[in-house]
Amino acid sequence: PAAAAKKEAEEAPMTEEQKAKAAEAAAYLKKDPRKGVVRYTFKQDGPLGLRFSKDVPPWILGVSDGSAAAKKAPRVPLGGIVIAINGYELTEKDCQEAMQGLKKRPVVVDIDWPIDQGLPVVNRA
Numbered sequence: 024p025a026a027a028a029k030k031e032a033e034e035a036p037m038t039e040e041q042k043a044k045a046a047e048a049a050a051y052l053k054k055d056p057r058k059g060v061v062r063y064t065f066k067q068d069g070p071l072g073l074r075f076s077k078d079v080p081p082w083i084l085g086v087s088d089g090s091a092a093a094k095k096a097p098r099v100p101l102g103g104i105v106i107a108i109n110g111y112e113l114t115e116k117d118c119q120e121a122m123q124g125l126k127k128r129p130v131v132v133d134i135d136w137p138i139d140q141g142l143p144v145v146n147r148a
Contacts, residue, residue, distance in 0.1 A: 044117075048110030052131060055146065059136050060106065062147045063099060065091050066129045073099060080113035081105050081122075083134070095148045102137035 037045065056062045065071055072090020075081035083103045086092045092099035105113060109131050111121040124130055136142050 052110040056133055060133050063132045064129055068128055079115050079118045097143040100137050100140055103134040106135050107133040
């Protein structure tokens with residue numbers, strides 16, 4: 024029964040609010056990341072290797088060696104702030120919901136680069 028409920032939830036029609044948010048997210052991803060932000064795209068399954076603070080938006084507290092996040096060039100920065108996941112900006116209201124996007128692939132994570140670390144030349148990885 025749980026699997027059927029899950030399948031039903033996945034196929035449930037989106038509410039107007041969800042459609043509006045999805046359209047906003049799609050528009051957000053079409054634009055280049057703003058200065059100081061690096062947009063990371065993870066396509067492969069498996070853990071990203073990131074540990075987050077409980078803040079909203081969350082900070083990156085840890086990057087596991089050998090993980091998908093560590094293998095990116097530039098490597099995902101410690102102290103970076105996750106400002107959007109799949110184009111959904113992390114606000115007080117929607118943070119938990121947006122963080123669920125980390126479980127799916129591909130996932131697009133926008134990270135505000137820490138000011139004490141030199142900004143990389145690229146804005147996508």
